[in-house]
Amino acid sequence: MTPPPAGSLLVATDLRKAYGPTTALDGAGFSIHPGEVVAVMGPSGSGKSTLLHCLAGIVPPDSGSITYNGREMATMNDAQRSALRRSDFGFVFQFGQLVPELTCVENVALPLRLNGTSRKEAERTALSWMARLEVDDLARKRPGEVSGGQGQRVAVSRALVTGPRVLFADEPTGALDSLNGERVMELLTEAARSTNAAVVLVTHEARVAAYSDREIVVRDGKSRDMERVI
Numbered sequence: 001m002t003p004p005p006a007g008s009l010l011v012a013t014d015l016r017k018a019y020g021p022t023t024a025l026d027g028a029g030f031s032i033h034p035g036e037v038v039a040v041m042g043p044s045g046s047g048k049s050t051l052l053h054c055l056a057g058i059v060p061p062d063s064g065s066i067t068y069n070g071r072e073m074a075t076m077n078d079a080q081r082s083a084l085r086r087s088d089f090g091f092v093f094q095f096g097q098l099v100p101e102l103t104c105v106e107n108v109a110l111p112l113r114l115n116g117t118s119r120k121e122a123e124r125t126a127l128s129w130m131a132r133l134e135v136d137d138l139a140r141k142r143p144g145e146v147s148g149g150q151g152q153r154v155a156v157s158r159a160l161v162t163g164p165r166v167l168f169a170d171e172p173t174g175a176l177d178s179l180n181g182e183r184v185m186e187l188l189t190e191a192a193r194s195t196n197a198a199v200v201l202v203t204h205e206a207r208v209a210a211y212s213d214r215e216i217v218v219r220d221g222k223s224r225d226m227e228r229v230i
C-alpha cells in the first residue's frame with residue numbers, strides 16, 4: 001500500500017491477526033478519507049471481514065496500528081471503543097440483522113433510543129431516514145414481512161440514523177439479486193455522500209465495487225490498491 005494521504009480519517013498499517021494456525025491478516029494496510037467510499041475486494045477467506053472488524057474496533061489485531069481521527073485504537077479501553085462505535089460508526093451486514101420482534105421503524109429508531117432520545121423524536125428521525133431509503137411505507141411492518149432488498153434498506157437506515165462518520169458494510173447486497181442490490185447500493189452511497197460519511201464496503205462483486213471511489217484488494221491477508229481500469 002502507498003502511504004496514507006494526509007487528512008485520512010481511519011488509517012491502518014501492518015495489521016496482523018491469526019486465529020490459531022490460520023493467518024487472517026498478514027500485514028494489511030488501509031486508509032479512508034471523510035466522505036470516501038472504499039471497496040474492499042478479494043476472494044473468500046482472504047481476510048476482508050477480519051480487516052473490517054479490526055478497523056471497526058470489534059476485533060483487536062495481534063499487531064499493527066489503527067488510528068481513528070488521529071487516535072490510536074489500541075490505547076482505548078473496551079468501554080471507550082464501544083462508545084466510539086456507537087457515536088461514530090454504523091454497520092450493515094449481509095443479512096440485515098434486524099430485531100424480528102420490533103417494527104421496521106422501531107428497528108431504525110433503536111440506536112437513538114439506546115442513546116437516550118425520546119421515542120417520538122427517535123421515530124421522527126428514523127422515518128426521515130427511511131424516506132430517503134424509500135422504505136418509510138414499511139414503517140409499521142416487522143422485518144419478517146418485508147423483502148430482502150427492503151430489509152437491507154431498513155438496515156441501512158438504521159446504520160445511518162445516528163449520523164456516523166464511518167459506515168462499515170460487509171457484503172450488504174450479498175443476499176440480494178442484482179437489481180435489488182444495485183438499488184441498495186445507489187441509495188446507500190447517495191445517503192452516505194449527503195452526510196459526508198466514509199464507507200468501508202466489503203464485497204465480492206465488481207458491480208457493487210463500481211459504486212466506490214477506490215478499491216483495495218485483499219489476498220492472503222495482504223492488501224493493495226487496485227488501479228481502476230475505466
Ligand SMILES: Nc1ncnc2c1ncn2[C@@H]1O[C@H](COP(=O)(O)OP(=O)(O)OP(=O)(O)O)[C@@H](O)[C@H]1O
Pocket residue numbers: 019022023024042043044045046047048049050051
Ligand atoms: N473467528 C474466527 N476463528 C477462526 N478463524 C477465523 C475466524 N474468523 C476468520 N477466520 C479465518 O480467517 C481467514 C480470513 O477470514 P475472513 O472472514 O476475514 O475472510 P473473508 O475475506 O471475509 O471471506 P468471505 O469472503 O468468505 O466472507 C479465513 O481463513 C477464516 O477461516
Ligand SMILES: [Mg+2]
Pocket residue numbers: 048049050170
Ligand atoms: Mg467475509
